[in-house]
Amino acid sequence: MDHLDEWFPYDSYRPNQRQMLEVVAARAKKGGIVMIDAPTGSGKSSAVAALLSERGSRKVIIAVRTISQLTTFIRELSLIKKKKPALKFSFLVGKSNLCPLGGEGDVYRRCEGVKGLTTSLMRERAEQGSLVPALDPVIKKQVARIDHDHPMICPYFINSRIYLKAEGGALKMAPSPPLRLKADRVLLPGVQPQQLTELCGEICPYETMLYAAQKADVIVLNYYHLFDDMVREQLYQSIGVEASDVLLLIDEAHNCGEVLQDVQSVRLEEPSLEQAAHELLLLKRTIKGVEAVHHLIPRIKDYMQGLKSSLETEDWFDPGIFERIILKGSLYGSLSEIVEELMTISERIRESNIRAGEFKETAIERLNAFMFRLEQSASDTSYLTVYKKDEDSIFLEVRNIDPGPKMRELGGSHYSCTMISGTLSPVTSYRKYYFGDTDVTLCSLPNSFPKKNRRILCARDITTSFSQRQDKGNTQNIVDYIGVFTKLPGNLAVYFPSYQILDQYAARVVSGISKKKVFIEPKDAKDANIALNEFMALPAMNKSGIIFAVCGGKWSEGLDYRGDLLSGALVIGLPLAPFNRPRRMVIDYFRHKFGEEGEFICYTLPAINRAQQALGRVIRTPEDRGVLVFGEKRFLEQKVIRGLPAWIREEIIECDLNEFREMMSHWRL
Numbered sequence: 001m002d003h004l005d006e007w008f009p010y011d012s013y014r015p016n017q018r019q020m021l022e023v024v025a026a027r028a029k030k031g032g033i034v035m036i037d038a039p040t041g042s043g044k045s046s047a048v049a050a051l052l053s054e055r056g057s058r059k060v061i062i063a064v065r066t067i068s069q070l071t072t073f074i075r076e077l078s079l080i081k082k083k084k085p086a087l088k089f090s091f092l093v094g095k096s097n098l099c100p101l102g103g104e105g106d107v108y109r110r111c112e113g114v115k116g117l118t119t120s121l122m123r124e125r126a127e128q129g130s131l132v133p134a135l136d137p138v139i140k141k142q143v144a145r146i147d148h149d150h151p152m153i154c155p156y157f158i159n160s161r162i163y164l165k166a167e168g169g170a171l172k173m174a175p176s177p178p179l180r181l182k183a184d185r186v187l188l189p190g191v192q193p194q195q196l197t198e199l200c201g202e203i204c205p206y207e208t209m210l211y212a213a214q215k216a217d218v219i220v221l222n223y224y225h226l227f228d229d230m231v232r233e234q235l236y237q238s239i240g241v242e243a244s245d246v247l248l249l250i251d252e253a254h255n256c257g258e259v260l261q262d263v264q265s266v267r268l269e270e271p272s273l274e275q276a277a278h279e280l281l282l283l284k285r286t287i288k289g290v291e292a293v294h295h296l297i298p299r300i301k302d303y304m305q306g307l308k309s310s311l312e313t314e315d316w317f318d319p320g321i322f323e324r325i326i327l328k329g330s331l332y333g334s335l336s337e338i339v340e341e342l343m344t345i346s347e348r349i350r351e352s353n354i355r356a357g358e359f360k361e362t363a364i365e366r367l368n369a370f371m372f373r374l375e376q377s378a379s380d381t382s383y384l385t386v387y388k389k390d391e392d393s394i395f396l397e398v399r400n401i402d403p404g405p406k407m408r409e410l411g412g413s414h415y416s417c418t419m420i421s422g423t424l425s426p427v428t429s430y431r432k433y434y435f436g437d438t439d440v441t442l443c444s445l446p447n448s449f450p451k452k453n454r455r456i457l458c459a460r461d462i463t464t465s466f467s468q469r470q471d472k473g474n475t476q477n478i479v480d481y482i483g484v485f486t487k488l489p490g491n492l493a494v495y496f497p498s499y500q501i502l503d504q505y506a507a508r509v510v511s512g513i514s515k516k517k518v519f520i521e522p523k524d525a526k527d528a529n530i531a532l533n534e535f536m537a538l539p540a541m542n543k544s545g546i547i548f549a550v551c552g553g554k555w556s557e558g559l560d561y562r563g564d565l566l567s568g569a570l571v572i573g574l575p576l577a578p579f580n581r582p583r584r585m586v587i588d589y590f591r592h593k594f595g596e597e598g599e600f601i602c603y604t605l606p607a608i609n610r611a612q613q614a615l616g617r618v619i620r621t622p623e624d625r626g627v628l629v630f631g632e633k634r635f636l637e638q639k640v641i642r643g644l645p646a647w648i649r650e651e652i653i654e655c656d657l658n659e660f661r662e663m664m665s666h667w668r669l
């Protein structure tokens, strides 16, 4: 029995699992980056056991995107703890789900504000000799008077802290005994994130999690804590770790690019601009420089107004023209002067708002963030300036198009970085996209579920490519494919490249579906959840349904349709992002960076991933059976098929409509 066996929590390894875990363990020992592409059922979550087997005194941090992924790792860690009772693990979820203090505005900013004011009060009282804030009569009086809609101090924080007198009489803030007790409770297996607020009662649940995290060997946290530089740095400081001492595990790593781009992009919307004008007016008398900035707003509005008459709904805008227009007749000589002025104003407002108990992000701060990024885009080609509009509104965006530099920084700053996903194929392309030429260990696994339980087909006679969208024969063929597919037994899903194409085909086929309940993906997330629950409840009642959804939408990723919850999926079309000038510019950027492969990486690869994610909902356990259909002939083209994992390439059966009909007539669950 080696180190890995000691930490592996199951009786036996799944096919290829040990080989994968050995790769992870080797990198955990030596340091560096490893990327694992392993289909559902490979036992990827056990990567944490491999990291633990070689961690020494380092901490393991696991970043997940959803609560269900967090639960998966907590389950895995609970099993490991049965073998290794000394193991301590905890989790960190966002304050927005946890903070019991009421009030308006952004929860992080509110917390920062009330904590600042609460700390001043507690310190003042501690200097008078009152070392336990929760017992101090003056503080108790203030707590009793809290306006819960506009709290200025936080009673939960007060209960979470005490003061200690160090040698020489200096005061030191420390976690209170009740907080320590709660944190010990959080470190026991079985506590779920949703129980935390209740478990903590009068103690701040976030502070409790942070304290537990300091003591834990493994911390499971959400993406937000990792990918936002400021949040990560603050967090690591609070829990007392250096990135160079952390073994990082990133789950669902195919999402990293999109998340990093979102975090680094800034939008400026019309209402926010109006609000900024209003805020500046109010500050005219109190802050120097406000008037000059206020004069810029009508120019920005005029610029946006001008873009509204454009025929394109999304397009690039020239930052040079934008700069010339807003500088003309202003007191500023350059964008950097405006950024500097805005920065000073934002800082002043932020401080005075916090003092007044106002914790919302101001529109001036947003404007400042936008201008800052805009200025940066002049010298950094990984930012693109775009506008997007519909009939009523328009926004400007400085969009990050390349997650590579940040990803390299993140991977390189941690002792080791393990990235896992069920759809990280081809892993060589993802390596290039995220890490360029950095040394990365790559590992791709075959599908370990029984081949006989799945049928993978690809239609050679239909497409949603723009040139053939109006072709009547092609359209009718798509309708017929969907018609044949809907006759299959069990719950089914049909995915489309866009809502527009979904509506087009749903209008033609839904009336012909009589034996299944039809669900069309609603745009509203709450309605989508209700409909999905109804769909998933059908098999238990011996009924079945069919969902019509969009690839990359609410019903295509991150859902676990186990057993008979989903028996087949058909992806119509290759879900490429709409082709327009910004897309062309992104392609040019990546062609310049990676040559020929650049276009595949930034344009085709995300589409293949979306399709794979949608089809991947069907078979979640070794017992599940299902049909997976690529309803698009472009999947058979060399430049596309090479993006699919080897096991799909080996099993895929090319067909036309007649062959599809014939094969599906024999398919049994």
Ligand code: SF4
Residues within 6 Å of the ligand: 095, 099, 100, 101, 110, 111, 112, 114, 115, 154, 156, 157, 204, 205, 206, 207
């Ligand atoms: S200290 Fe805790 S309870 Fe208080 S505002 Fe912050 S997160 Fe909320």
